[in-house]
Amino acid sequence: MTAVGPATELSIETSGLSKRFGQQLAVDGVDLAVPKGAVFGFLGPNGSGKTTTIRLLLGLAAATSGSVRLLGQEMPRQLHGVLPRVGALVEGPAFYPFLSGAANLHRFDAADQHVPAATRKARVQSALEQVGLSHAADKKVRAYSLGMKQRLGIANALLAPRELLVLDEPTNGLDPQGTREVRNLVRSLAADGATVFVSSHLLAEVEQICTHAAIMSAGRLVAQGTLAELRKAGQARIRVLTPDAGTATQVLARLGLSAAVDGPAAAGAPGGAMAGNPNSGSADSDGEVLYAPLPAAAGGEAVAPEAVVAALVAAGVRVRGFATEQVSLEERFVALTGEGFDIVQ
Numbered sequence: 001m002t003a004v005g006p007a008t009e010l011s012i013e014t015s016g017l018s019k020r021f022g023q024q025l026a027v028d029g030v031d032l033a034v035p036k037g038a039v040f041g042f043l044g045p046n047g048s049g050k051t052t053t054i055r056l057l058l059g060l061a062a063a064t065s066g067s068v069r070l071l072g073q074e075m076p077r078q079l080h081g082v083l084p085r086v087g088a089l090v091e092g093p094a095f096y097p098f099l100s101g102a103a104n105l106h107r108f109d110a111a112d113q114h115v116p117a118a119t120r121k122a123r124v125q126s127a128l129e130q131v132g133l134s135h136a137a138d139k140k141v142r143a144y145s146l147g148m149k150q151r152l153g154i155a156n157a158l159l160a161p162r163e164l165l166v167l168d169e170p171t172n173g174l175d176p177q178g179t180r181e182v183r184n185l186v187r188s189l190a191a192d193g194a195t196v197f198v199s200s201h202l203l204a205e206v207e208q209i210c211t212h213a214a215i216m217s218a219g220r221l222v223a224q225g226t227l228a229e230l231r232k233a234g235q236a237r238i239r240v241l242t243p244d245a246g247t248a249t250q251v252l253a254r255l256g257l258s259a260a261v262d263g264p265a266a267a268g269a270p271g272g273a274m275a276g277n278p279n280s281g282s283a284d285s286d287g288e289v290l291y292a293p294l295p296a297a298a299g300g301e302a303v304a305p306e307a308v309v310a311a312l313v314a315a316g317v318r319v320r321g322f323a324t325e326q327v328s329l330e331e332r333f334v335a336l337t338g339e340g341f342d343i344v345q
């Protein structure tokens with residue numbers, strides 16, 4: 001887990017946040033740290049506790065234990081002061097189907113005591129513009145596509161200037177066009193300076209739009225940080241191409257590295273045994289491909305790649321190819337959650 005330095009201003013901060021439903025701990029000791037200005041992907045398989053966590057953040061459900069700070073204020077104690085600064089899309093707002101998009105937003109806005117009625121018309125117009133629905137402002141919502149409804153939900157979150165936007169699976173159920181529109185929208189909101197906290201079960205989506213991510217698995221937060229940090233924290237591995245696989249395996253074992261022939265150590269890695277890799281094609285003549293995970297430096301005994309090559313060569317192993325490689329974010333997430341991610345774009 002990557003610690004966020006104390007100097008970083010946090011838009012969302014939770015400590016030991018937990019929620020129990022009967023026997024089940026749906027959220028289990030979650031410490032979230034969402035830096036101001038981040039587009040923060042909240043990633044996890046279905047049922048891992050994302051929606052429950054979001055409901056706790058927004059004061060829609062009471063925590064069993066732990067604490068939440070939103071924009072520096074304690075929740076739910078300071079809920080009334082904080083929520084006007086936060087826009088949220090959780091489980092889609094219920095729109096009146098026989099009213100237009102604009103009329104629906106007028107109604108929602110009128111129900112909000114924190115915003116001036118005098119500017120309502122302009123704010124509704126501006127929110128519809130931001131989500132690209134100006135052309136459909138006067139259309140009845142029952143004639144909206146799912147993507148348009150979702151964007152109207154986001155427009156609802158944008159009726160007043162927001163410092164933080166919390167969006168629960170905003171692309172769920174959308175067709176590819178709707179998905180692209182919502183993703184572009186999230187990007188532009190972040191470009192305007194808001195902190196965006198967006199949940200998703202799609203890794204590719206988070207990689208495309210987010211600067212940071214946290215990964216939930218069975219109620220627990222198993223990693224968080226910038227995307228680069230998350231990639232770096234993954235275990236690196238070495239790849240050796242040699243006709244002397246037996247000796248090489250022994251040498252690696254002496255260095256504390258456990259090698260597997262012709263297959264990445266991380267199960268479920270894309271490309272499996274590198275079947276599509278040009279090296280595999282030459283394996284017959286050049287030897288076999290060995291993979292061995294390198295212990296992380298943080299674990300104490302880091303093994304330098306050059307020391308591995310030196311030891312192999314000293315033992316007479318003919319090293320015909322050598323590389324250190326980082327596991328992909330996807331492999332890391334699979335390793336952390338024990339589940340494959342839907343990588344549909």
Ligand SMILES: Nc1ncnc2c1ncn2[C@@H]1O[C@H](COP(=O)(O)OP(=O)(O)OP(=O)(O)O)[C@@H](O)[C@H]1O
Nearest residue numbers: 021024026044045046047048049050051052053201
């Ligand atoms: N009100 C509730 N009563 C009992 N169990 C609940 C309740 N809400 C959620 N849970 C359970 O808590 C766990 C986490 O659910 P949650 O909806 O937070 O997950 P999620 O990561 O948002 O998944 P999804 O993407 O499917 O919405 C699930 O096992 C769910 O069945």
